[in-house]
Amino acid sequence: MAVKSYKEIVEALEQGIKAGEFNKKFPTQRTLCIIYGSSNRTVAKAMGVLMSKGLIYSKPGKGYYIKKDGS
Numbered sequence: 001m002a003v004k005s006y007k008e009i010v011e012a013l014e015q016g017i018k019a020g021e022f023n024k025k026f027p028t029q030r031t032l033c034i035i036y037g038s039s040n041r042t043v044a045k046a047m048g049v050l051m052s053k054g055l056i057y058s059k060p061g062k063g064y065y066i067k068k069d070g071s
Contacts, residue, residue: 004036009046012036017055017066026056026064 004012009032016022027035032043047064050056056064 004038004042006038006042006045006049009036009038009043010049013046013050014053014055017050022066024066026066028063 029040029043029047033040051058054067056066058064
């Protein structure tokens with residue numbers, strides 16, 4: 001498996017969010033590291049981009065969640 005850049009991870013996760021592939025709770029960073037063969041730092045950067053785009057939000061100690069439209 002090729003290591004993914006944060007931009008590739010952002011693109012893949014955005015597509016998954018738009019396609020409804022995820023429940024409200026998002027996979028953990030550790031899980032995403034395994035899926036994409038990338039470091040925690042790379043996945044964290046991708047999650048930061050998704051948060052800045054308003055697609056997900058974080059609950060400290062709980063994980064990431066998908067924002068509903070209009071929230």
